[in-house]
Structure formats: C-alpha cells, structure tokens
Amino acid sequence: GAGVSQTPSNKVTEKGKYVELRCDPISGHTALYWYRQSLGQGPEFLIYFQGTGAADDSGLPNDRFFAVRPEGSVSTLKIQRTERGDSAVYLCASTTSESGEQFFGPGTRLTVL
Amino acid sequence: AQSVTQPDIHITVSEGASLELRCNYSYGATPYLFWYVQSPGQGLQLLLKYFSGDTLVQGIKGFEAEFKRSQSSFNLRKPSVHWSDAAEYFCAVSNAGKSTFGDGTTLTVKP
Numbered sequence: 494g495a496g497v498s499q500t501p502s503n504k505v506t507e508k509g510k511y512v513e514l515r516c517d518p519i520s521g522h523t524a525l526y527w528y529r530q531s532l533g534q535g536p537e538f539l540i541y542f543q544g545t546g547a548a549d550d551s552g553l554p555n556d557r558f559f560a561v562r563p564e565g566s567v568s569t570l571k572i573q574r575t576e577r578g579d580s581a582v583y584l585c586a587s588t589t590s591e592s593g594e595q596f597f598g599p600g601t602r603l604t605v606l
Numbered sequence: 607a608q609s610v611t612q613p614d615i616h617i618t619v620s621e622g623a624s625l626e627l628r629c630n631y632s633y634g635a636t637p638y639l640f641w642y643v644q645s646p647g648q649g650l651q652l653l654l655k656y657f658s659g660d661t662l663v664q665g666i667k668g669f670e671a672e673f674k675r676s677q678s679s680f681n682l683r684k685p686s687v688h689w690s691d692a693a694e695y696f697c698a699v700s701n702a703g704k705s706t707f708g709d710g711t712t713l714t715v716k717p
Binding site: 497524526528533534535536537538541543548549551552584586588590594595596597598599600 | 610642647648649650651652655696698702703704705706707708709710
C-alpha cells in the first residue's frame with residue numbers, strides 16, 4: 494500500500510514569502526505528526542494531530558507556523574513570513590495510535606533564500 | 607522533559623565487524639524507545655522499538671537493542687556490519703506519541 498507522501502519534495506522561496514507544505518498520511522491512520530530536521534540534527538517535534546484536532550502544538554517555534562488537518566486526513570503546514578532560519582527538511586509521520594510505530598514520509602526540503 | 611543523547615557523532619567500522627551505537631535517554635516513566643535509520647535522501651525507517659517486557663529487542667536487518675533502565679540506555683547492536691548499513695541512525699524516546707530524537711550517529715563502513 495501507499496506510504497506517507499509529502500509535497501513538494503523541494504521548495505525554494507524568498508525571505509518573507511508564505512509557503513504551504515502538504516502531507517498525505519497512510520489511509521486510516523488517525524494520528525499525524527510534523528517534525529523539522531535541520532542539518533546535522535535529529536528531527537524536532539512541531540505538532541501532533543489526533544483526527545482533525547491538534548493534540549499537541551508545543552513544538553511550533555512561533556506564530557508564523559500553523560498547521561491544519563480539516564478532514565482528519567491530509568495535513569498542511571503553513572509558514573508565514575519565512576526566514577532563512579526556517580530552512581530545513583520538514584518531515585511528516587502517521588500512525589494508528591500514540592504508541593504505534595510512526596511511518597515517516599520522505600520530507601520536504603525547504604530553502605529560504 | 608524527555609531528552610535523548612547519542613554520544614557518538616560519527617563511527618567507522620570495517621565490513622563484517624560488530625557495531626554498537628550508544629543512546630542515553632532522560633524520561634520520568636517507562637519510556638517507549640525507538641531506533642530509526644535514515645539513508646541519504648530517504649525517510650526515516652524504524653529498525654526496532656521497546657515498549658515493555660523483554661529488554662532485548664530484535665529488529666529488522668539483523669539489528670538488536672538492549673534496554674537498561676539502571677543506565678538509562680538503549681544501545682543498538684549488530685554482530686556483523688554490511689556495507690549497506692552505512693547511514694545515519696537516530697534513537698528516539700516517545701511520550702503520548704510525541705517523539706524526541708537524538709542528533710544521530712553517522713555510520714561509515716570500510717570495505
């Protein structure tokens with residue numbers, strides 16, 4: 494079956510622009526996670542959805558970052574007024590439960606010039 | 607707050623040699639622990655996980671890990687490394703689904 498997919502695979506934008514990153518989880522997975530991975534570091538938790546609602550958004554760095562999952566499936570991570578420090582690989586993962594294995598997508602590499 | 611430390615940034619081993627990657631965690635209760643592998647340009651793949659029970663867990667690709675509560679460690683081992691094992695390895699601890707990762711260990715395999 495299909496795994497977690499993320500689009501686009503690469504995104505180059507200019508400082509100050511708005512970007513949207515999309516995640517399609519595995520069908521039937523109720524939990525969805527966003528992580529950010531900077532060069533040379535491990536993934537850093539951003540936000541976790543259970544169904545349509547954000548169960549934990551404690552990892553969002555500031556109010557420029559926002560994520561939605563309106564129908565409990567696809568999720569979009571939105572970044573306003575991008576900064577060069579936002580450059581990273583943004584990873585999405587999904588799972589059937591909090592204690593289950595998280596299945597990761599290939600990530601979106603965001604470069605802010 | 608939970609945290610994970612992987613003390614070795616980079617390890618080089620010869621093909622066929624044994625491997626041990628270290629992981630230390632900080633967490634208040636019994637943790638859910640994971641090891642992932644990430645090859646260049648690829649997503650994270652789960653190697654193995656520990657939730658409870660037997661402290662020695664077996665994973666894919668011949669990997670195993672041992673949970674030692676007294677040492678707050680969850681080290682990854684493989685008896686004989688293959689060239690295809692060259693990758694970056696991440697240890698993670700999970701609480702209510704939210705995972706905290708270490709900064710990874712890069713494994714280089716010499717022929």
